[in-house]
Amino acid sequence: MKQDGQIDEVDRRILSALQxxxxxxxxxxxxxxxxxxxxxWRRIKALEAAGILTRTVRLVDPAQVGRGVNVLCNIRMRSxxxxxxxxxxxxxxxxxxxVECFSMSGEWDYLIRxxxxxxxxxxxxxxxxxxxxxxVAGAASHFALSMTKYTTAxxx
Amino acid sequence: MKQDGQIDEVDRRILSALQxxxxxxxxxxxxxxxxxxxxxWRRIKALEAAGILTRTVRLVDPAQVGRGVNVLCNIRMRSxxxxxxxxxxxxxxxxxxxVECFSMSGEWDYLIRxxxxxxxxxxxxxxxxxxxxxxVAGAASHFALSMTKYTTAxxx
DNA sequence: CCATATATGATGAATATTCATCGTTTATAG
DNA sequence: CTATAAACGATGAATATTCATCATATATGG
Numbered sequence: 001m002k003q004d005g006q007i008d009e010v011d012r013r014i015l016s017a018l019q020x021x022x023x024x025x026x027x028x029x030x031x032x033x034x035x036x037x038x039x040x041w042r043r044i045k046a047l048e049a050a051g052i053l054t055r056t057v058r059l060v061d062p063a064q065v066g067r068g069v070n071v072l073c074n075i076r077m078r079s080x081x082x083x084x085x086x087x088x089x090x091x092x093x094x095x096x097x098x099v100e101c102f103s104m105s106g107e108w109d110y111l112i113r114x115x116x117x118x119x120x121x122x123x124x125x126x127x128x129x130x131x132x133x134x135x136v137a138g139a140a141s142h143f144a145l146s147m148t149k150y151t152t153a154x155x156x
Numbered sequence: 157m158k159q160d161g162q163i164d165e166v167d168r169r170i171l172s173a174l175q176x177x178x179x180x181x182x183x184x185x186x187x188x189x190x191x192x193x194x195x196x197w198r199r200i201k202a203l204e205a206a207g208i209l210t211r212t213v214r215l216v217d218p219a220q221v222g223r224g225v226n227v228l229c230n231i232r233m234r235s236x237x238x239x240x241x242x243x244x245x246x247x248x249x250x251x252x253x254x255v256e257c258f259s260m261s262g263e264w265d266y267l268i269r270x271x272x273x274x275x276x277x278x279x280x281x282x283x284x285x286x287x288x289x290x291x292v293a294g295a296a297s298h299f300a301l302s303m304t305k306y307t308t309a310x311x312x
Numbered sequence: 313c314c315a316t317a318t319a320t321g322a323t324g325a326a327t328a329t330t331c332a333t334c335g336t337t338t339a340t341a342g
Numbered sequence: 343c344t345a346t347a348a349a350c351g352a353t354g355a356a357t358a359t360t361c362a363t364c365a366t367a368t369a370t371g372g
Contacts, residue, residue: 007221015216022178054214054217055214056213058212059210059213060171061207064208065312067310096311099305100303101304101306102303103303104228104299104300111298115310144261146259147257148249148266149257150256152215153213154221154255155252155253155271156216
Protein backbone atom coordinates (compact mmCIF):
# COMPACT_ATOMS: atom_id res chain seq x y z
CA MET A 1 0.00 0.00 0.00
CA LYS A 2 1.24 3.45 -0.86
CA GLN A 3 1.76 5.77 2.08
CA ASP A 4 -1.12 7.99 0.95
CA GLY A 5 -3.54 5.27 2.00
CA GLN A 6 -4.70 4.28 -1.46
CA ILE A 7 -4.71 0.59 -2.25
CA ASP A 8 -3.26 -0.51 -5.54
CA GLU A 9 -3.68 -3.54 -7.74
CA VAL A 10 -1.23 -5.67 -5.72
CA ASP A 11 -3.00 -4.78 -2.46
CA ARG A 12 -6.29 -5.73 -4.05
CA ARG A 13 -4.90 -9.09 -5.06
CA ILE A 14 -3.52 -9.67 -1.57
CA LEU A 15 -6.87 -8.81 0.01
CA SER A 16 -8.75 -11.04 -2.40
CA ALA A 17 -6.46 -13.96 -1.78
CA LEU A 18 -6.61 -13.59 2.00
CA GLN A 19 -10.39 -13.17 2.00
CA UNK A 20 -10.63 -16.49 0.18
CA UNK A 21 -7.94 -18.34 2.14
CA UNK A 22 -6.06 -16.83 5.04
CA UNK A 23 -4.02 -20.00 5.55
CA UNK A 24 -1.89 -19.25 2.48
CA UNK A 25 1.80 -18.90 3.30
CA UNK A 26 3.47 -15.61 2.43
CA UNK A 27 5.51 -17.57 -0.05
CA UNK A 28 2.44 -18.84 -1.94
CA UNK A 29 0.73 -15.48 -1.58
CA UNK A 30 3.77 -13.75 -3.07
CA UNK A 31 3.73 -15.99 -6.16
CA UNK A 32 0.00 -15.53 -6.56
CA UNK A 33 0.05 -11.73 -6.44
CA UNK A 34 3.34 -11.24 -8.25
CA UNK A 35 5.51 -9.68 -5.56
CA UNK A 36 8.21 -10.82 -3.16
CA UNK A 37 7.19 -12.37 0.13
CA UNK A 38 8.89 -9.49 1.96
CA UNK A 39 6.81 -6.97 0.06
CA UNK A 40 3.63 -8.96 0.73
CA TRP A 41 4.45 -9.02 4.39
CA ARG A 42 5.00 -5.25 4.50
CA ARG A 43 1.78 -4.60 2.60
CA ILE A 44 -0.21 -6.86 4.92
CA LYS A 45 1.15 -4.97 7.93
CA ALA A 46 0.22 -1.66 6.32
CA LEU A 47 -3.28 -2.88 5.45
CA GLU A 48 -3.74 -4.05 9.04
CA ALA A 49 -2.48 -0.74 10.42
CA ALA A 50 -4.91 1.11 8.16
CA GLY A 51 -7.78 -0.99 9.48
CA ILE A 52 -8.59 -2.34 6.02
CA LEU A 53 -7.51 -5.88 6.75
CA THR A 54 -9.08 -6.96 10.03
CA ARG A 55 -9.61 -10.23 11.86
CA THR A 56 -8.61 -13.75 10.93
CA VAL A 57 -11.43 -16.16 11.64
CA ARG A 58 -12.13 -19.81 11.23
CA LEU A 59 -15.56 -20.80 9.85
CA VAL A 60 -17.73 -23.58 11.24
CA ASP A 61 -20.36 -25.51 9.28
CA PRO A 62 -23.64 -24.44 10.93
CA ALA A 63 -25.54 -27.62 10.04
CA GLN A 64 -22.90 -29.79 11.69
CA VAL A 65 -23.27 -28.06 15.02
CA GLY A 66 -27.04 -27.97 15.08
CA ARG A 67 -27.58 -24.48 13.68
CA GLY A 68 -28.69 -25.36 10.19
CA VAL A 69 -31.81 -23.21 10.04
CA ASN A 70 -31.73 -19.51 9.15
CA VAL A 71 -34.57 -17.19 9.99
CA LEU A 72 -34.80 -13.62 8.74
CA CYS A 73 -36.93 -11.46 10.97
CA ASN A 74 -38.21 -7.93 10.47
CA ILE A 75 -38.73 -5.96 13.63
CA ARG A 76 -40.83 -2.95 14.45
CA MET A 77 -39.90 -0.90 17.49
CA ARG A 78 -42.28 0.43 20.10
CA SER A 79 -40.29 3.67 20.18
CA UNK A 80 -37.60 5.26 18.07
CA UNK A 81 -36.02 7.07 20.98
CA UNK A 82 -32.26 6.84 21.28
CA UNK A 83 -32.50 4.81 24.49
CA UNK A 84 -34.89 2.28 23.01
CA UNK A 85 -32.63 1.76 19.99
CA UNK A 86 -29.51 1.50 22.14
CA UNK A 87 -31.21 -1.00 24.42
CA UNK A 88 -32.33 -3.13 21.50
CA UNK A 89 -28.94 -3.08 19.81
CA UNK A 90 -27.26 -4.01 23.06
CA UNK A 91 -29.69 -6.89 23.44
CA UNK A 92 -28.91 -8.07 19.90
CA UNK A 93 -25.22 -7.91 20.64
CA UNK A 94 -25.60 -10.22 23.59
CA UNK A 95 -27.59 -12.90 21.76
CA UNK A 96 -25.22 -15.24 19.94
CA UNK A 97 -27.97 -16.80 17.80
CA UNK A 98 -28.51 -13.37 16.18
CA VAL A 99 -25.63 -13.27 13.74
CA GLU A 100 -26.54 -10.16 11.76
CA CYS A 101 -28.57 -7.05 12.45
CA PHE A 102 -29.35 -4.18 10.11
CA SER A 103 -31.09 -0.95 10.95
CA MET A 104 -33.42 -0.50 8.00
CA SER A 105 -35.10 2.17 5.97
CA GLY A 106 -38.73 1.57 5.09
CA GLU A 107 -41.60 0.12 7.06
CA TRP A 108 -39.54 -2.09 9.39
CA ASP A 109 -36.95 -0.83 11.83
CA TYR A 110 -34.53 -3.76 11.91
CA LEU A 111 -33.79 -6.89 9.98
CA ILE A 112 -32.01 -9.65 11.88
CA ARG A 113 -30.72 -13.05 10.88
CA UNK A 114 -30.99 -15.79 13.48
CA UNK A 115 -29.40 -19.25 13.31
CA UNK A 116 -31.35 -21.99 15.08
CA UNK A 117 -31.61 -25.78 15.16
CA UNK A 118 -35.24 -26.07 14.02
CA UNK A 119 -38.69 -24.49 14.05
CA UNK A 120 -39.27 -25.35 17.67
CA UNK A 121 -36.00 -23.75 18.64
CA UNK A 122 -37.00 -20.60 16.77
CA UNK A 123 -40.40 -20.55 18.40
CA UNK A 124 -38.72 -20.51 21.78
CA UNK A 125 -36.39 -17.69 20.70
CA UNK A 126 -39.25 -15.63 19.27
CA UNK A 127 -41.71 -16.04 22.11
CA UNK A 128 -39.40 -16.04 25.09
CA UNK A 129 -36.53 -13.88 23.94
CA UNK A 130 -37.34 -11.50 21.11
CA UNK A 131 -40.98 -10.63 21.80
CA UNK A 132 -40.14 -10.37 25.47
CA UNK A 133 -37.92 -7.37 24.81
CA UNK A 134 -39.57 -4.10 25.88
CA UNK A 135 -38.41 -2.21 22.77
CA VAL A 136 -40.03 -4.67 20.36
CA ALA A 137 -43.54 -3.88 19.17
CA GLY A 138 -43.80 -6.57 16.54
CA ALA A 139 -41.91 -8.99 14.35
CA ALA A 140 -42.41 -10.80 11.05
CA SER A 141 -40.38 -13.99 10.71
CA HIS A 142 -39.37 -15.58 7.43
CA PHE A 143 -37.74 -18.99 7.31
CA ALA A 144 -34.97 -19.68 4.84
CA LEU A 145 -35.51 -22.95 2.99
CA SER A 146 -31.82 -22.99 2.12
CA MET A 147 -28.79 -20.77 2.00
CA THR A 148 -27.62 -20.82 -1.60
CA LYS A 149 -24.73 -18.40 -1.16
CA TYR A 150 -22.71 -17.16 1.77
CA THR A 151 -19.41 -15.39 1.51
CA THR A 152 -17.42 -13.17 3.84
CA ALA A 153 -15.46 -11.74 0.90
CA UNK A 154 -16.08 -8.11 -0.03
CA UNK A 155 -15.62 -7.56 -3.79
CA UNK A 156 -12.55 -5.60 -4.77
CA MET B 157 -13.33 -34.98 19.32
CA LYS B 158 -14.37 -38.45 20.31
CA GLN B 159 -14.20 -41.04 17.56
CA ASP B 160 -18.00 -41.37 17.55
CA GLY B 161 -18.22 -37.93 15.98
CA GLN B 162 -19.72 -36.11 18.93
CA ILE B 163 -18.09 -32.88 19.95
CA ASP B 164 -17.41 -32.36 23.62
CA GLU B 165 -16.86 -29.34 25.81
CA VAL B 166 -13.19 -28.96 24.86
CA ASP B 167 -14.05 -29.13 21.13
CA ARG B 168 -16.68 -26.48 21.68
CA ARG B 169 -14.16 -24.23 23.37
CA ILE B 170 -11.67 -24.77 20.54
CA LEU B 171 -14.30 -23.95 17.93
CA SER B 172 -15.42 -20.85 19.80
CA ALA B 173 -11.89 -19.59 20.18
CA LEU B 174 -11.01 -20.17 16.52
CA GLN B 175 -14.25 -18.62 15.31
CA UNK B 176 -13.31 -15.49 17.24
CA UNK B 177 -9.60 -15.46 16.40
CA UNK B 178 -7.96 -17.98 14.12
CA UNK B 179 -4.55 -16.36 14.55
CA UNK B 180 -4.18 -17.82 18.05
CA UNK B 181 -1.16 -20.08 18.38
CA UNK B 182 -1.76 -23.66 19.44
CA UNK B 183 0.10 -22.82 22.61
CA UNK B 184 -2.28 -19.99 23.53
CA UNK B 185 -5.26 -21.99 22.38
CA UNK B 186 -4.19 -24.89 24.60
CA UNK B 187 -4.04 -22.68 27.68
CA UNK B 188 -7.37 -21.11 26.86
CA UNK B 189 -9.26 -24.38 26.45
CA UNK B 190 -7.45 -26.32 29.15
CA UNK B 191 -5.68 -29.02 27.15
CA UNK B 192 -2.18 -29.67 25.83
CA UNK B 193 -1.18 -28.13 22.52
CA UNK B 194 -0.74 -31.63 21.08
CA UNK B 195 -4.28 -32.52 22.02
CA UNK B 196 -5.58 -29.25 20.57
CA TRP B 197 -3.77 -29.99 17.36
CA ARG B 198 -5.24 -33.51 17.11
CA ARG B 199 -8.74 -32.22 17.85
CA ILE B 200 -8.42 -29.50 15.21
CA LYS B 201 -7.36 -32.08 12.62
CA ALA B 202 -10.32 -34.29 13.58
CA LEU B 203 -12.76 -31.36 13.41
CA GLU B 204 -11.41 -30.46 9.97
CA ALA B 205 -11.66 -34.07 8.77
CA ALA B 206 -15.26 -34.20 9.98
CA GLY B 207 -16.06 -31.03 8.01
CA ILE B 208 -17.10 -29.17 11.14
CA LEU B 209 -14.20 -26.74 11.09
CA THR B 210 -13.86 -25.33 7.59
CA ARG B 211 -12.02 -22.42 5.97
CA THR B 212 -9.72 -19.83 7.49
CA VAL B 213 -10.53 -16.40 6.13
CA ARG B 214 -9.35 -12.87 6.64
CA LEU B 215 -12.04 -10.17 6.96
CA VAL B 216 -11.91 -6.80 5.20
CA ASP B 217 -13.66 -3.64 6.41
CA PRO B 218 -16.31 -3.01 3.73
CA ALA B 219 -16.49 0.75 4.25
CA GLN B 220 -12.73 1.11 3.73
CA VAL B 221 -12.88 -0.47 0.32
CA GLY B 222 -15.91 1.37 -0.96
CA ARG B 223 -18.59 -1.23 -0.13
CA GLY B 224 -20.11 0.41 2.90
CA VAL B 225 -23.75 0.16 1.86
CA ASN B 226 -25.86 -2.96 2.40
CA VAL B 227 -29.05 -3.58 0.50
CA LEU B 228 -31.45 -6.40 1.28
CA CYS B 229 -33.54 -7.37 -1.69
CA ASN B 230 -36.52 -9.69 -1.95
CA ILE B 231 -36.93 -11.40 -5.27
CA ARG B 232 -39.90 -12.99 -6.97
CA MET B 233 -39.24 -15.48 -9.73
CA ARG B 234 -40.99 -15.65 -13.05
CA SER B 235 -41.03 -19.44 -12.80
CA UNK B 236 -40.34 -21.99 -10.09
CA UNK B 237 -39.08 -24.61 -12.51
CA UNK B 238 -35.85 -26.34 -11.60
CA UNK B 239 -33.99 -24.77 -14.53
CA UNK B 240 -35.09 -21.26 -13.65
CA UNK B 241 -33.97 -21.70 -10.06
CA UNK B 242 -30.66 -23.25 -11.06
CA UNK B 243 -30.03 -20.43 -13.54
CA UNK B 244 -30.76 -17.77 -10.94
CA UNK B 245 -28.61 -19.41 -8.28
CA UNK B 246 -25.76 -19.74 -10.72
CA UNK B 247 -26.12 -16.08 -11.60
CA UNK B 248 -26.03 -15.14 -7.90
CA UNK B 249 -22.92 -17.24 -7.45
CA UNK B 250 -21.10 -15.31 -10.14
CA UNK B 251 -21.92 -11.83 -8.81
CA UNK B 252 -19.40 -10.89 -6.11
CA UNK B 253 -21.50 -7.96 -4.83
CA UNK B 254 -24.18 -10.48 -3.77
CA VAL B 255 -22.71 -11.82 -0.57
CA GLU B 256 -25.65 -13.84 0.73
CA CYS B 257 -28.63 -15.53 -0.85
CA PHE B 258 -31.45 -17.38 0.87
CA SER B 259 -34.22 -19.34 -0.75
CA MET B 260 -37.25 -18.27 1.24
CA SER B 261 -40.60 -19.54 2.40
CA GLY B 262 -43.49 -17.09 2.13
CA GLU B 263 -44.41 -14.56 -0.49
CA TRP B 264 -40.90 -13.95 -1.86
CA ASP B 265 -38.70 -16.56 -3.47
CA TYR B 266 -35.25 -15.28 -2.51
CA LEU B 267 -33.65 -12.79 -0.18
CA ILE B 268 -30.24 -11.51 -1.16
CA ARG B 269 -27.79 -9.16 0.51
CA UNK B 270 -25.79 -6.91 -1.78
CA UNK B 271 -22.81 -4.74 -0.81
CA UNK B 272 -22.42 -1.56 -2.85
CA UNK B 273 -20.68 1.81 -2.67
CA UNK B 274 -23.79 3.99 -2.71
CA UNK B 275 -27.35 4.39 -3.97
CA UNK B 276 -26.24 5.11 -7.50
CA UNK B 277 -24.12 1.99 -7.53
CA UNK B 278 -27.13 -0.02 -6.36
CA UNK B 279 -29.36 1.52 -8.99
CA UNK B 280 -26.95 0.32 -11.64
CA UNK B 281 -26.87 -3.18 -10.14
CA UNK B 282 -30.66 -3.36 -9.89
CA UNK B 283 -31.51 -2.00 -13.32
CA UNK B 284 -28.73 -3.45 -15.39
CA UNK B 285 -27.88 -6.66 -13.60
CA UNK B 286 -30.63 -8.03 -11.39
CA UNK B 287 -33.77 -7.00 -13.26
CA UNK B 288 -32.07 -7.97 -16.48
CA UNK B 289 -32.04 -11.60 -15.44
CA UNK B 290 -34.69 -13.66 -17.27
CA UNK B 291 -35.70 -15.60 -14.14
CA VAL B 292 -36.50 -12.46 -12.14
CA ALA B 293 -40.09 -11.24 -12.20
CA GLY B 294 -39.77 -8.56 -9.57
CA ALA B 295 -37.72 -7.26 -6.68
CA ALA B 296 -38.25 -5.17 -3.55
CA SER B 297 -35.11 -3.42 -2.31
CA HIS B 298 -34.53 -2.30 1.26
CA PHE B 299 -31.52 -0.19 2.20
CA ALA B 300 -29.74 -0.79 5.46
CA LEU B 301 -29.10 2.45 7.33
CA SER B 302 -26.41 0.69 9.31
CA MET B 303 -25.14 -2.74 10.19
CA THR B 304 -25.31 -2.98 13.95
CA LYS B 305 -24.09 -6.56 14.24
CA TYR B 306 -22.17 -8.92 12.01
CA THR B 307 -20.51 -12.09 13.13
CA THR B 308 -19.31 -15.21 11.35
CA ALA B 309 -19.40 -17.15 14.63
CA UNK B 310 -22.06 -19.85 15.01
CA UNK B 311 -23.14 -20.22 18.63
CA UNK B 312 -21.99 -23.37 20.38
C1' DC C 313 17.09 16.26 -15.17
C1' DC C 314 18.42 15.62 -10.66
C1' DA C 315 17.63 15.12 -5.58
C1' DT C 316 15.02 13.06 -2.33
C1' DA C 317 11.69 9.98 -0.54
C1' DT C 318 9.67 5.67 -0.78
C1' DA C 319 8.96 0.94 -2.16
C1' DT C 320 11.28 -3.19 -3.52
C1' DG C 321 13.78 -7.93 -3.46
C1' DA C 322 17.24 -10.67 -1.25
C1' DT C 323 19.03 -12.54 2.81
C1' DG C 324 19.19 -14.73 7.12
C1' DA C 325 18.70 -15.28 12.20
C1' DA C 326 15.32 -15.87 15.79
C1' DT C 327 11.17 -17.80 16.70
C1' DA C 328 6.97 -20.57 16.03
C1' DT C 329 4.47 -24.28 13.96
C1' DT C 330 3.64 -28.87 12.41
C1' DC C 331 3.39 -33.50 13.28
C1' DA C 332 5.40 -38.17 14.53
C1' DT C 333 6.61 -40.95 18.48
C1' DC C 334 6.27 -42.82 23.05
C1' DG C 335 4.85 -43.87 27.52
C1' DT C 336 0.79 -42.82 30.61
C1' DT C 337 -3.97 -41.99 31.79
C1' DT C 338 -8.80 -42.45 31.14
C1' DA C 339 -13.02 -44.57 29.34
C1' DT C 340 -15.68 -48.74 27.89
C1' DA C 341 -17.18 -53.43 27.92
C1' DG C 342 -17.38 -58.07 29.41
C1' DC D 343 -12.18 -56.02 38.28
C1' DT D 344 -9.65 -56.59 34.32
C1' DA D 345 -8.70 -56.25 29.32
C1' DT D 346 -8.83 -53.42 25.53
C1' DA D 347 -9.28 -49.30 23.04
C1' DA D 348 -8.87 -44.63 22.84
C1' DA D 349 -7.33 -40.13 24.18
C1' DC D 350 -3.85 -37.81 26.62
C1' DG D 351 0.63 -34.92 27.65
C1' DA D 352 5.50 -34.56 26.79
C1' DT D 353 9.13 -34.30 23.68
C1' DG D 354 11.73 -32.97 19.82
C1' DA D 355 13.23 -32.77 14.89
C1' DA D 356 11.96 -30.89 10.46
C1' DT D 357 9.95 -27.17 8.45
C1' DA D 358 7.84 -22.58 7.99
C1' DT D 359 7.07 -17.94 9.50
C1' DT D 360 8.25 -13.49 11.18
C1' DC D 361 10.68 -9.49 10.77
C1' DA D 362 15.09 -6.62 10.68
C1' DT D 363 18.72 -5.16 7.61
C1' DC D 364 20.73 -3.54 3.44
C1' DA D 365 21.52 -2.52 -1.22
C1' DT D 366 18.76 -1.50 -5.43
C1' DA D 367 15.00 0.31 -8.04
C1' DT D 368 11.17 3.36 -8.83
C1' DA D 369 8.31 7.63 -8.09
C1' DT D 370 7.75 12.49 -7.12
C1' DG D 371 8.56 17.35 -7.11
C1' DG D 372 11.36 21.35 -7.94
